[in-house]
Structure formats: C-alpha cells, structure tokens
Amino acid sequence: MVWSILMNLSSMMFLCLFSLICLLGFLLMISLNFSYYIEWEIVTLSSGSLEMTLIFDWMSLLFLSFVSFISAMVMFYSGGYMAGDMNMDRFMYLVLGFVCSMVFLIVSPNLISILLGWDGLGLVSYVLVIYYQNEKSAGAGMLTALSNRVGDVAILISIAMMFDLGGWGFIFYNESGFTEGIEGLIFLIIVAGITKSAQIPFSAWLPAAMAAPTPVSALVHSSTLVTAGVYLLIRFSPALVGWGQSVLFILAGLTMFMAGLGANFETDLKKIIALSTLSQLGVMMFILSMGYYKLAFFHLLTHALFKALLFMCAGSVIHSVGGTQDIRVMGGLIYSMPLSITMMNLANLALCGTPFLAGFYSKDLILEVAFSSLLNEICFWLLVLATGLTVCYTFRLIYFTVSGDYNLAGLSCLSDEDEIMTWPMIGLGVGAVIGGASLSWLIFPWPYMICLPWKLKLLALLVSLIGGFIGYILNMMVENYKLNCFSNYNVVNFAGSMWFMPFLSTFGASNLILKISQYYHQSGENGWLEFYGAQGVSGSFEVYSGFLQLAQDNSVKIYMVMYVLWLILVIMFLL
Template structure:
C-alpha cells in the first residue's frame, strides 16, 4: 500500500505544476478569469460563489502546493514514530485547503472562511503535542488571530454600503473617503494580526510548539503570509490613507525588534521564527510604501528558502535527539554535510547574498525604500535590520554548524534519511534559482533605480559589518560565557521581544480567564443549572414520583388524600 505522505506529495506536486503553468499562461496572455456561480436564489436574494484566477493567485497557489508537498513527504520520516500520523496528514491538508480558499477568493465573506479555517487548523496543529506549553501557545495564537477575524467581520458589514462583497471591484475607486479610511484601518489591523506585526508579534515564536514540518509550512507560505497577501489585494485602496503611514512605522519596528531578539535567542526554531517575523516586517513596510508587486515577489522568494531553513533545522533536531538549544550543538557540518550545505544555502539566501533567491527581492526592496520619501527613523530601522539579519545568521552558523562539537558521547548524527534530505535538495534548487526566475517573470520591464554610490553600497556594507560582528562576537561569547550577566536587564529586554509576550497575555491569563472560571462556576454550573436544566429535571422527577405514588391503587393513600380534601373543604366552609 502506498503511504499517505507519498500519495499526498504526488497529488500536490501535480497540482503545483498545473497552477504554475496556468500562471505563466495568464502572464503571457495578460488575462484573468473571474468565475461566479449562483448556489441559492430566493426572492431576488442570491448566495453566489466567486473565484479570481489570475497570474498572482495561480502563482501563489503553485508555491503553496509545491512547498506543502515537500513538507508532507518530509513528514513521512520526521513523524514516523507518531501514533496519530494520519491525523497529522489530514490536518496539514486541511491547512493547505484553507490557504488555497483564501488565495482564490475575491469576496470578503469567502475570504473569512479561508481566514478562519487557517486559524482553526493552526490551533489544532500548535496544540498537537498535547502538553501545557503547546496548550498555552495555541491559546495565544488563537486569541491573537481572533482580533483579525473581528476586523474582517466589521469590514464585511461596512461593505454593505457598496452593495456587494467582491472587494476587487471597489478597491480602485472608493468615493466615500471616511468609509475608505475605516475599511483601510480594519483590513490593515486584520493583516497585522495574521502576519504578527507589533503589537501582535508574541504568537509567532510561541507557535513553534507545533511539530517542525508544520513550522516549515506555516512560516513560509501559508498562515503568516495570509495577512500580507490580503493587503496586497487591498493595496490600491491603501494608497494615500493614514493607515499606510502607521503600517510603515509598525512594520519597520517589527523588522528591527525581531532581528535584535534573534541575536539573544538560543532556541533554534525560535531564531528562525524571529527571522520570519523580520522578513514579514520587510514585506509589510515595502507594501506600505506603495510597492505591492515587490512585496509579493519577496513573499514567494522568502517562502522557498524559509521552508528549506526549517526543514534543515528539523533534520538537525531529529538527529540530536530533540534538543533545540544551539549551545548543545556545534560542529554538525562534519557529521551532516548535506544538511549543513542546505542550511548554509538557506541562510545565505536569507542574508541577500548575490544571485541567490533572497538577493533579487531584498536588494530591490532596500533600493526602492531608500529612493522613497521615507523619514530618518524608518531609514535607520531598515539599515539596522539588514545588518542584524546577517548578524544572527552568522551567530546561528557558528553555534550549530561550525564551532566546537558539544553533543554527548552517545550520538548518531547523520544524513542517512533520504525521505528528509530529498525535499531539502528540491527546495535548495528553489533557493538558488527561484529568485532569478521570479524576477524575470514578475518584472519583465525593470525598475529605473538611480542612487549614489554610498546608498548603492549601503546594504552590502551593513551586511558585511553585521556578519563580522555576529561571528566574532559569538566566538568571544563562547570563551567568556557570562558576559551577558553584566547587562542582565538589557539582555532580558532584547531577548524577550521587548516584553511582547508578557504584554500580550497581561490581564488575560489572570483576570480574564479567572473571571471566566468564576462565571462558569456561578453561572453555567451554578444558578442557571439550579433554575435551568437540572432544576427543572429535579422538579419534574419529584412530581412524577408523587404521581406514581397516587397511581399505585393503595387504599391507605386514597383514604389519606380523602381526609386531606375533607379537612380543606371544612376549613374553606367555616
């Protein structure tokens, strides 16, 4: 019998090829298909299902399916000892289906179905290991994303004034300025919750409690990119709105905060999660500057090398017996050369090394941002975040791949599992060639970029400085391990994402949940039970018992009831 992970992989690869070919056809013919069919019609009210099939939705769908196929095949080895392997596969397929539904929906109501499907399935996947840490992380993820769901619902109600929910028809020209501003704020807020921008950033590193294949899927092309994709679709309405300015500032702060936090983190998966958060800040910031095509370009290029990076991290964690602390690794490149090569490839693509996937999108984003009329704060945050990306990447390389071998004597670290290495090699090819191919397809006519030599070299200069500091500083830190205690407060502040996890749960964990427990005891299990279901049940049971006694045909009972009625009658007469 063919294993489920193999059959799922074959189906998704075939679907991805069909979608990518359809995307190329749409690009060549410069066409898009808007499909609409009526499900139910009653008294001139109709429920209509709509799909938008253009080059963007086809291309994104193809990337999602390709990465999902690699992740599912990879899961065949990573999750082989799990008792609920099929349940895991079905959850991942449901996740992909929800994302696909979101991508092809031009209608806010059907967008909400895919949006909520992502939230529900992501909660089920985050709590998959069924321990307290997973439960807390799942609750934080679900509650953070609920804010975005409410914003989408409010936006749906505001679209009543336009007479329909197909937002693609209205984003180019919204005559009511106040209504447009309100819609922009709601949609931006929804996108910020799903893509974990400040102040909703805490859930993204917490979601690392999920199995690593899920992290590879969630943090590359599905859940966290849903907010960016929705804002790309809404981008014509965002131009010139106040929400655009706020989004630029918050996205730049997110980019800087995540890059800084990754330099103080020791959990391998959380470092990669924070790098995802930083890249989401890059996408959101360039989107707020009015370049949605660049944001989409970086979204796709980032999906390839970030999925690869998570898969390499999963292979390392799987080999070192489920350790995630990078201080417990070291020298892995000698024992896992293929994984080490793929991980370095993904890291270099993340840093924007010339002619890898990340270079084409990141370099163009930085140059367009430097040419745009941004303020000094956003400019400095861009430059610092670029340097910090290379800094934490070099730190990760030093601690895990090079450096001293820190595992114990009983270890079995190798690249033997071909089920895990084959998908990594496939995505490695995407990390090398994906950026160039995408740039040729999406930008057949290149941007005209005119900059001074210093500005042109700025990205390279800060990257080299960041890489040098990241490698040399951590070589020193390995020799003098307790230096961070001299600046303990600052280290805690930077390492905890500016106290974002504590602020996100402040008042919720104690006041909100404890008051909910009190309401449950007093209300649901208290008065409403006493006067509700249980009370009515007890009253009827007692009444039926009394009736049963009267129906037993006992002479004593009838005599007693006759005497009682006689006494009552005498009392009434006299």
Template sequence: MKMNLTSMVFLMILSISAMLSSLFMLYSGGSYFIEWEILTLNSCSLEMALIIDWMSMMFMAFVTFISSMVLFYSGAYMGGDSNMNRFMYLVLGFVTSMAFLIISPNLVSILIGWDGLGLVSYALVIYYQNEKSANAGMLTALSNRVGDVAILLSIALMFNLGGWNFLFYSGGLEIRDIGGLCALVVLAGMTKSAQIPFSAWLPAAMAAPTPVSALVHSSTLVTAGVYLLIRFSGALSGTLVQTVLLLLASLTMFMAGLGANFEMDLKKIIALSTLSQLGVMMSILAMGWPELAFFHLLAHALFKALLFMCAGAIIHSVGDYQDIRMMGGLVSFMPLSVMSINLANLALCGTPFLAGFYSKDLILEVAFLNPLNEFCFWLLAGATGLTVCYSFRFIFFSLSGDYNLSSASAVSDEDSTMTWPMVGLGIGAVVGGACLSWLIFPSPCMICLSLDFKLLALIVSVLGGTLGYLLNMMVVNYTLKSLGSYNLVIFAGSMWFMPFLSTYGVSSSFLLLGASYHQSGDSGWSEYYGGQGAYDFFSKVSKYLQVAQDNNVKIYMVVLVMWLVGLLIVI
C-alpha cells in the same frame, strides 16, 4: 507512508498546473472572475466568487509545491507518531484553507479560508499535548481572533458599497467615504502576519511539529495577512493607515532581528527571522509597492521552508535538543543538511545571485529611492545588518563551532526521505529568485542612487556578519558582557516584553474583565431582568391562571361579587 506519498503526488500535479496557468495569464494578460449563485431568497442572493489571475495561481503553485515537499518530509520526521493520519489530514486541511483564501476575491467567502487557517493552526500548535503547547495554542488563537473580528466588521462596513468583492472597490476607495474599512483590514493583516503589537504568538507557535513550522512560516498562515493587504493595496495609498503600517512594520523588523541575536532556541531563531522578513514585506507594501512585497513573499517561501526542514533534520538527529549551545561541529556529520542550511541562510542574508538577493536588494534600493522618514530608514538598514549577524551566530554555534553533543547522538544524513525535499527546495533557493524576477518584472527598472546608498546594504551586511562571528568567537567575554547588562539583554531577548504584554498584561486583564461581566451581567442583572426573571414571572402568573381554569364555583362567586361591588361604586 502511502497516504503522504499520494498526497505529495496530488499536490505536485496541482502545483505544476497552477504554475502553467499563471504563466499563460502572465503572457496573455488576462484573468478570470468566476461567480455563481448558490441561493436566492426574495431579493437577497448568496454568491460564491473565485479570482483566477497570474498572482493567485502563482501563489497557489508555490503553496502546493512547498506543501508536497513538507508532506514527503513528514513521512520520515513523523514516522514514529501513532497519529500520523490525523497529522496528514490536518496539514491537508491547512493547505485547503490557504487555497480558499488565495482564490477568493470576496470578503465574505474569504472567511472560509481565514477562519480555517486559524482553527487548523490551533489544532496543529497543540498537537503535542502538553501545557506549553496548550498555552501557545491559546495565545495563537486569541491573537488571531482580533483579526477575525476586524474582518467581520469590515464586512459590515462594505455593506454600504453594495457588494463584498473587494477587488472591484479597492482601487477607488476613500477612507473618508467608507469609515475605518482600511484600518480594519490592516489590523486583520497585522494580526495574521504578527506585526507589533501582535508579534508574541509567532515564536510561541513553534510548539507545533517542525514540518508544520516549515509550512506555516514559508507560504501559508503568516503570509495570509500580507497577501490580503496586497489585494487591498489600492485602497491604502495616501492614507494615514499606510504611514502607521510603515512605522509598525519597521519596528517589527528591527525588534525581531535584535531578539534573534539573543535567542538560544533553534526554531525560535528561525521564527524571529520570519517575523523580520514579514516586516520587510509589510514595510515595502506600506510604501506603495505591492508587486515587490509579493515577489519577496514567494522568494522568502523557498528558502524559509528549506531552513526549517534542515533545522528539523538537525533536531531529529541530535536527540530532540533545540538549544544551539548543545550542538556544534555538525558540518562533519551532516554535510548535506549543513550545506542546505548554509544555502538558505545566505539566501536570507541577500547574498548575490541567490533567491533572497533579487527581492531583498530591490526592496532596499526602492526604499532608499522613496521619500522615507529617517527613523524608518535607519530601522530598515539596522534590521538588514542584524539579519546577517544572527545568521552567522547561528552558523558558528551549531554548524562550525566546537562539538557539544552528547555521546548518545546518532547524527547523520542517512534518511533520504528527509534529504530529497531539501534538494528540491535547495534548487529553488538558488534559481527561484532569478526566475521570479524575470517573470514578475520582465522589463528592467532604472534605479538611480548615489554610491553611498548603493553600498549601504553591502556595508551593513558585512558589518553584521563580522560582528555576529567575532562576538560569538569570544563567547566567554561575550557572556560576561551580557551578564553585565542583564536588563538590556532580557529586554532585547524577550521581544521587548511582547509575550508578557500579550498574555499577563492584556489577555489576562480582558479575560478577568470578561469573567466579571459574565458573573455580574450575563449571569446576574441581565438574567434577573431578562430570561430567568421573565421565566419566574410567567411561572407565578401561570399558577393563578391554572387556578382560574379549575372551574371552581368559589372563584366565580368571588369574581361576581367583585364585579358587583365595582358596578355599585361606579353608579
């Protein structure tokens, strides 16, 4: 307990310092680029670079604030764990990796944070040592390795520019000048932020402890890809990569919203909601509005961390059940947690004057104002309605429906170590959006839309909420209808078969291909004609040399005779 309090205080001080630095730089309009030479050998120098501007400092402030709340919360949630210190060190390693990624403007040094996130996330996903966690950890690690390879290839391509500080080049990069650099960076961002076709690992990563989920899904691992693309946004404008990213982000948003309406696992519903919001960030980024994507990233971090903390408190109280059908009527027993979870849900739905409203409503209006193709437009509108639909379904099943808990459950809000962080993040979920909008967009923008477009977001939200509540009130008929269209339900509820394609479909094929190559190539022909073959050849030759070096008279006589015979033949 002492360690998590010390860590929390340290991170809170860091958060306040970073926020004050960000406000100073926003006010002054300055930024600092720090670079120092670590090693020089001949003409090659190894340098470390840091970027300290309003964006990196503001993001750092949010990461450290949420991390401090999560560490304090973990003191109660993980209190019975025998490896509490190991858990704390892993979480602190996670935060440190994210900090390196945020303040690094160099594509080489960004690998410290990028690979650190991948490694520590694997260690945290397999924290509960069982087969399900091991499978989820492997899926997470393999999916993220694709992005790591894309970053390494990007480093190789950026070698042509004479440096790896991408902030200096991203504004004037042309895709024809630098090959596939933009495509590779977008691929890396898509794997880290779980866009289609790399979406399967995000719900699978729910095998990690709930405090880790609160940290991962709000401000660290999944937002790393979005943050990288925000920094690279200048290089993406007007390219084919941008159009492809918009389409895939819109599909991800819709697919996640649809899947959450058929999911019964509490943590996976919230994970799919994160996936949907990542699609929102990526889509507005692909439309050329990186500041809006950053605004939504920060606002989303506040209420998503709160949502996971409340979910963790509920799971902890109801006997470690995660199935929402095994809950119900929790409002009578956990009023503070239920109030907080409703607050986070309403912010997620974009309820006016909560944190999510300021960013989400602005994103929708800017998207409707932009020249957007009709397919992406309807996906965007549909996903907005589905968000409200699964939020109301979740509220009905777990918070306001019939009491379905076992008699052994001790459901209460008594543990103040778990409730205080909820209060802190709850305040952020109420006022965070307004404060951020004043800071990031101090000058009001005029968005001129027709009445139909202005009302569209409100209409789809009301329709989604009504549908989500009514369908689940008629739960018997709804279940019978679901059974009647079983194939459709399985397709929608399994994320369009994405987990199957990512594991059995693709990963197993590549792993089998790799195994056969290893057997026939690496351990076969390449060994025969390579290292092992050369070893055998030189071993045999060395035997003859050894005999020749024995100073044997017979050998010299044989050599002398052969030399004389050769001489005679020549003559």
C-alpha cells in the same frame, strides 16, 4: 506504516501535479495579460445577496503553485520526520486541510469566501500547534488561537460594513478608486492583516507556535498562515491610502527591528528561525505600505523557498540530536551532517541576501527602492539596522551550529541517511538558488531603473558585512570571554523577550480587565447584592423568626409585657 508512506507519496504527487498545472496557468495568464473571474449567486436576502466568487489571475495562480510545491515537499518530508508517530494519519489529514484552507483563501476575492479559508487556517493551526499534548503546547495553541481571533472579528465586522458599500469583493474598491467613507473598513482589514502576519502588537503568538511539529512550522512560516495577512493586504493595496499606509509603515518598521534584535539573544533553534520569519514579514509590510505591492509579493515567494528549506534543515538537525533545540549544545555538525548543514547554510545565505541567491533579488531590490523613496531618517535607520541584525543573527546561528566544538553527547547518532528527509531539502535548495532569478524575469518583464548615489548603493552591502562580522566575532568572544555588555540582565531580558510582547499580549492585556471585574465582583455580587439580596433577606428572616419564637415562649415576663403593650394600644385608640 506502509499506509502512511503511500499516503505521503500520493499526496506529494497530487500536490506536485497541481503545482505544475497552476504554474502553466500562470504562464498563460501573464503572457496573454488576462484573468478569469467566476461568480455565482447562492442566495438573495431582500436588498442583499450572498455570492461565491473565485479569481484566477497571474498572482493567485503563481502563489497557488508555490503553496502546492512547498506543501508537496513538506508532506514527503513528514514521512521521515514523523515516522513511528501513533497519529500519523491524523497529522496528514490536518496538513491537507491546512493547505486546502490556504488554497481557498488565495482564489477568493470576496470577504465572505475569504472568511472560510481564513477561519480554516486559524482552526487547523490551533489543532496542529497542540498536536503534542502537553502544557506548553496547550498554552501556545491558546495564545495562537486567541490572537488570530482578533483578525477573524475584524473580517466579520468588515463584512457587516460592506452591506452599505454595494459589494463584497475588494476588486470593486481597487478598480473604482473609491476611498471615501471606507476608512473604517480599511482599518479593519489592516487589523486582520497584522494579526495574521504577527506584526506589533500581535507578535507573541508566532514564536509560541513553534510548539507544533517542525514540518508544520516549515509550512506555516513559508507560504500559508503567516503569509495570509500579507497576501490579504496585497490584494487590498490600492485602497490602502492615507493614514492606513502610515500606520502600517510604522508597525512594520518596529516589527522587523524588534524581531532582528530578539533573534540575536535567542538560543532556541526554531525560535530563531521564527523570529527571522517575523523580521521578513516586517520587510514585506514595510515595502507594501510604500505602495510597491509587487515587490512585497516577490519577496513573499522567494522567502517561502528558503524559509521552508531552513525549517526542514533545522528539523533534520533536531531529529538527529534527539530533540535538542538549544544551539549552545550544538557545534561541529558539518562533519556529521554535511548535506543538512550545507542546505541550512544555503538557506541562511539566501536569508542574508547573498548575491545571486533567492533572497538577493527581492531583498536588495526592496532596499534600493526604499532608499530612493522619501523616507524620514528614523524609518531609514530602522530599515538599515534591521538589515544588519538579520545578517548578525544568521552568522550567529552559523557559528553555533557549523563551527566550534562538538558539544553533544558521545552516543549521539548524527547522519544524513534518511533519504525521505533529504530529497525535499534538495528540491527546495534548488529553488533557493534559481528561484529568485526566475521570478524576477517572470514578474518584472521590465527591470526597475533605480538611480542611487554610490554611497547608498554600497550601504546595504556594508551593513551586511558589518552585521556578519559582528554576529560571528562577537559570539565567539561571548563564548570565550565574559563581556560586560551582555551581563546586564535588564537589557538582555528586554531585548531577548521581544520587548516583553508575550507578557503584554497575555497578562498585560487581561490584567486591567481582570482587576475591574474583580472590583465589581467584590463590591457588587459579593457586596451590595449580597447585603440587599440573599444574605440580607435571610438575615432579616432570622431576626423576625427569633422575635416570634421569643413571643411564643411561655414566660410570665412576656405575658406582662404583652398585656401592658395591648393596654396602651387600647387606651390610645379610645382617646
């Protein structure tokens, strides 16, 4: 136990120091407007060479600072959440390996070196998802691993295609503006990005990954695994032109709408927060597909702060109520856990885009830029509805956890006495309050000048107010009255199951292949091959051996028949 606490403290102090160094490096890089690009050649193979490259610019250093700070808070938080676990040391080493893989991915502008961090994230995430050894965790881990393997294959094929393009790094394509002949490469990079960031049709693994311990969820959904795909596409953004932007635009719009709709029907606390992550990833991809990569990166950083805080608060609640994750059995927690619930509401309000919190500065700016762009009507209303649904499920979560009656068992021990879990939440809470304003001043030295009609200017605020009202009042009515609109099982099942995405990603994707293989197995291996192969040969030998046994039988009938046959053969030969 003492060793685990010392390991938590030492890991937190090291990561905080590393975060501070990266932050100072970011300030130096952005003030002097330059970056370091380190490259060395490892091996040369005839006409090609294998190179190791690292890039240290303002974007990579700022992202490293955020990843290190959030990882430090998660490591310290894990000391209280995982206290008493038999495999605490293994858990800590896995989390550190996870962070190292993400750091390696951030500073790599080369697809070969990116693949090392990319595969490291996939491997360690699988081990962390199956940390609790049960059937549910095993299934979720397999779904997570196989879904992410699609992106790994896309990266490998991209590396193979780069043999003909003269360089392994994305910087050459971004700076030269060369886009002719790399459509296939851009398609593969988009596939890799949407698999890692769980966009449609690869969205099923994200809620399934909630089988991992809650500190892992706080790290995965804030600044590491799911943001790796967005970060990769941000780096490749100058090359994403033409049809690539259109495909990403449509998938992102559908994803954020689907996730917002599904979260309003979900009752699992961690899955609601996971679907909110999926919705915000859709927002990042949406604005990235329009060419505003800085806005996508800005929202990625602000989202990391309040989403890590939200998962930590959820973990504190789950830890106190004995492992229960159903929000319907919660209620009135503000009286028993005032600090945790206050921090949770702070993160929820930041998620909604409440003015002057972290989410407001990035999300409101994204909405204004999108409203001022040339959007078609369908995509415009998808964005508006997704914004309203975000506020709706957030206030639904607030209603079921904060207000209402106390629905837990009478002997439940609810408190905020665990300081090891409390201090990281306070640190991230401060970031959720001041992080948005600070980042907006640092990343955008000149503010965006957006001219909108007052109707569009107030549209985001109006949609948020309507969404919050519906989310709170409608769930109050559902709890007290039976509403016919929620009694239709087919509608609720479709909306609450992510449009059957988990089914389509597993059985739906493999059903056709399994049926084809079953047909060829029955007609081939168990059919013609058996008839003309092993069973056919053995049957022929049985017939021939039976005839020989019959011919060797000491019977007068056999002798007479053989005598007549031989006599006929001799006569035919003589004639």
